[in-house]
Amino acid sequence: MAGAFWCLVEDDRQGRPKKVTAEVLGEAGRRAKELGAGVEAVWLTDQAAEDGLRQLAAWGAARVWLWEDAALAPYRGEVWAPVVAELAGKEAPRAIWGAVTSRQREFVARLAARLGVGLAADCVGFGLTDGQLVATRPVYAGKLLSKVRWKRTPWLATLRPNVFRVAEADESRTPAVERPALSVPQGGSTFVERREEAQTGLPELTEAEIVVSGGRGLKGPENFVLLEELAQVLGAAVGASRAAVDAGWRPHRFQVGQTGRTISPKLYIGCGISGAIQHLAGMRTSKVICAVNKDPEAPIFKIADFGLVGDLFEVVPLLREEFKKLKEKG
Amino acid sequence: MKVLVLIKQVPDTATQVKVSADPRRIDTTGITWIVSPYDEFAIEEALRIKEKRGQGEVVTVTLGPDRAKEALRSCLAMGADRGIHVNDPAFEGADTLLAARVLAAVITREQPQLVLTGRQAIDDDMGAVGAQVAELLGWPCLSWIMEEAIADDGSKVRAGRQVEGGLELFDLPLPCLLTAQKGINEPRYPTLKGIMGAKKKEIKELKAADLGLGEVAPELEVVTLEALPPRPPGRILTGDPKDMARELVRALREDIKVV
Numbered sequence: 001m002a003g004a005f006w007c008l009v010e011d012d013r014q015g016r017p018k019k020v021t022a023e024v025l026g027e028a029g030r031r032a033k034e035l036g037a038g039v040e041a042v043w044l045t046d047q048a049a050e051d052g053l054r055q056l057a058a059w060g061a062a063r064v065w066l067w068e069d070a071a072l073a074p075y076r077g078e079v080w081a082p083v084v085a086e087l088a089g090k091e092a093p094r095a096i097w098g099a100v101t102s103r104q105r106e107f108v109a110r111l112a113a114r115l116g117v118g119l120a121a122d123c124v125g126f127g128l129t130d131g132q133l134v135a136t137r138p139v140y141a142g143k144l145l146s147k148v149r150w151k152r153t154p155w156l157a158t159l160r161p162n163v164f165r166v167a168e169a170d171e172s173r174t175p176a177v178e179r180p181a182l183s184v185p186q187g188g189s190t191f192v193e194r195r196e197e198a199q200t201g202l203p204e205l206t207e208a209e210i211v212v213s214g215g216r217g218l219k220g221p222e223n224f225v226l227l228e229e230l231a232q233v234l235g236a237a238v239g240a241s242r243a244a245v246d247a248g249w250r251p252h253r254f255q256v257g258q259t260g261r262t263i264s265p266k267l268y269i270g271c272g273i274s275g276a277i278q279h280l281a282g283m284r285t286s287k288v289i290c291a292v293n294k295d296p297e298a299p300i301f302k303i304a305d306f307g308l309v310g311d312l313f314e315v316v317p318l319l320r321e322e323f324k325k326l327k328e329k330g
Numbered sequence: 331m332k333v334l335v336l337i338k339q340v341p342d343t344a345t346q347v348k349v350s351a352d353p354r355r356i357d358t359t360g361i362t363w364i365v366s367p368y369d370e371f372a373i374e375e376a377l378r379i380k381e382k383r384g385q386g387e388v389v390t391v392t393l394g395p396d397r398a399k400e401a402l403r404s405c406l407a408m409g410a411d412r413g414i415h416v417n418d419p420a421f422e423g424a425d426t427l428l429a430a431r432v433l434a435a436v437i438t439r440e441q442p443q444l445v446l447t448g449r450q451a452i453d454d455d456m457g458a459v460g461a462q463v464a465e466l467l468g469w470p471c472l473s474w475i476m477e478e479a480i481a482d483d484g485s486k487v488r489a490g491r492q493v494e495g496g497l498e499l500f501d502l503p504l505p506c507l508l509t510a511q512k513g514i515n516e517p518r519y520p521t522l523k524g525i526m527g528a529k530k531k532e533i534k535e536l537k538a539a540d541l542g543l544g545e546v547a548p549e550l551e552v553v554t555l556e557a558l559p560p561r562p563p564g565r566i567l568t569g570d571p572k573d574m575a576r577e578l579v580r581a582l583r584e585d586i587k588v589v
Contacts, residue, residue, distance in 0.1 A: 074493075074498050076470070076500075077461060077464070077471060078464075078465075078468075078469075078471075101494065102473075102474060102491070102493040105458075105473075106461045106471075106473040107461075108458075109456075109457070109458035109460075110461045110464070110471075112426075112462065112549075113427055113430060113462035113463075113465035113466050116427070117427075118425055118549030118550030119426055119427065119458050119462075119549075119550065121457055121458055122456070122457075134553060137455075139453065139454050140341065140453055141343050141452065142558065143347050143558060144347060144356070144556060144557060145555070145557075145558060146454070146552055146554075146555050146556075147552070147553040147554050147555075147556070148551060149550070149551055150549065150550055151547075151549050151550070152549070187503070188470045188502075188503070189470040189472065189500040189501060189502040189503070189506070190502075191498070191500055192488065192500055192501055193498075193499050194497070195490070195496055195497040195499070196495065196496045197497075204494050204495065207494075210589075234589070251513075252511075252513035255512070258343060258367075258452055259368070259512045260512070266588055267582065267588050277343055278343050281452075284558075287588070288586060288588050289564075290578065290582075296566075301564070301566060303561050303564075304564045305561070305562075305586075306564055306565050306581065306582075307564055307566040307567065308567050308574045308578060309568045310568070310571050310574060311571070314571040315571045315575055318572055318574075318575035318576075319575045319578065319579065321575070322575050322576055322578075322579035326579055326583060326589065
């Protein structure tokens with residue numbers, strides 16, 4: 001069976017691929033190797049930086065399919081899907097993978113419909129059974145894991161950020177870049193404007209390696225500053241529980257949980273969060289979970305690797321001091 | 331303006347979910363069913379569009395077994411005008427693409443100007459059906475919308491989608507499809523009058539044969555469902571806050587090397 005693993009490039013809108021793309025290339029590389037297949041990158045952008053292309057090669061893409069055109073930014077599904085579907089029809093890739101980002105989760109879904117193949121979204125693991133790929137994905141608020149397989153290729157999937165190991169970079173590789181002809185489909189939607197969110201100087205919630213999150217125990221919006229100070233020291237993102245968001249203490253984009261963002265950081269520190277099932281749905285695949293809560297019966301302690309029973313107003317500033325000392329030591 | 335809202339009945343998050351004797355299915359005994367929360371934002375938005383324009387029709391559509399009718403009743407109680415229930419054993423075990431094909435066939439029959447749905451259903455969490463319906467119909471779509479405004483002449487809609495770091499606004503020609511994100515509105519509760527009135531509203535049942543889809547089968551198969559492996563028990567620290575903080579940071583650094 002021929003066909004490469006295609007990895008869709010998520011970029012920073014400045015022409016450089018993001019870390020999630022290294023994760024997708026990393027996992028695709030491992031699975032493709034088992035099947036004797038190659039790994040290629042697929043990039044639609046208004047501008048690709050030269051070092052961005054080299055980066056993709058370093059992460060293991062033997063070839064980069066590149067469409068570079070002003071009409072491709074920002075992402076529009078009705079424009080992107082026919083472009084990639086046409087090439088897929090010619091090249092017959094074995095898999096097409098993206099990351100769970102705002103555009104790729106929609107794009108891959110659209111592409112699956114256009115190609116008439118199955119889609120496994122938000123995967124957290126892959127395995128091979130008799131040469132067939134089987135994907136693992138959390139369902140029912142993360143209470144169960146579903147193992148799924150496709151009836152035919154290409155195997156379309158999106159991968160949850162921070163779950164898969166990044167590809168080891170080999171800077172000596174140089175990219176083979178193919179620029180297929182592009183005919184931009186006409187009609188459809190028209191971009192009007194982008195409204196930037198206020199910059200926090202902290203990393204994006206879904207991509208951060210460390211997340212510090214606050215709930216009702218913070219007692220008010222002004223106390224989130226405690227978490228921001230801790231996050232500054234750790235280079236972490238700040239999240240919030242549904243209770244804190246519904247109370248109007250934080251904008252919705254900071255919500256971690258079932259009706260918010262799903263995150264999978266290396267380290268999660270929940271402060272004043274009781275741990276409702278809806279919240280757990282959004283963070284239970286975090287690698288290390290720490291919880292600070294006054295109530296020793298709080299359900300979050302059941303899934304926490306480290307539970308600190310205490311007043312967050314005392315504990316969080318102390319944690320900040322300890323982490324700061326650690327950083328200063330280097 | 332006719333607005334179609336695609337909804338899904340799902341187990342309530344708080345309900346316990348177990349794998350059944352058939353390891354590809356959940357045991358439905360004792361489960362409380364609800365309308366998927368994101369779909370409620372879609373229904374609410376459709377009702378607001380109708381109220382703002384002073385006329386129109388809100389039609390709610392679902393694919394599911396007999397019990398899914400209850401979810402349609404909930405939407406009718408909120409104020410939707412009528413319901414369509416696609417109920418056929420042929421569609422059991424549908425993946426997102428099969429569901430999208432069925433729903434696209436309903437949309438083709440109904441010819442609405444706008445289709446709304448939730449950003450994802452909270453059971454299988456695929457978040458794909460909206461975009462797939464749009465693709466099958468050849469329509470533009472926008473996912474995770476936080477706001478929308480339909481032009482007075484009903485020719486287009488300006489909608490904003492949530493993306494990393496901001497909100498992207500687009501003008502979409504109608505017909506199009508939008509998926510609703512939390513934050514777009516606050517869904518209303520059904521009133522007693524609404525609940526009583528819902529009983530009289532039409533729910534039309536459709537079978538596979540009514541949709542002229544021919545042979546359809548899922549493209550993605552569930553091999554097994556498994557309970558989550560339990561997390562090993564954690565360490566609970568109590569006592570002096572200073573000691574706790576010091577011990578946690580030490581353990582994160584030295585024992586598990588995460589910082």
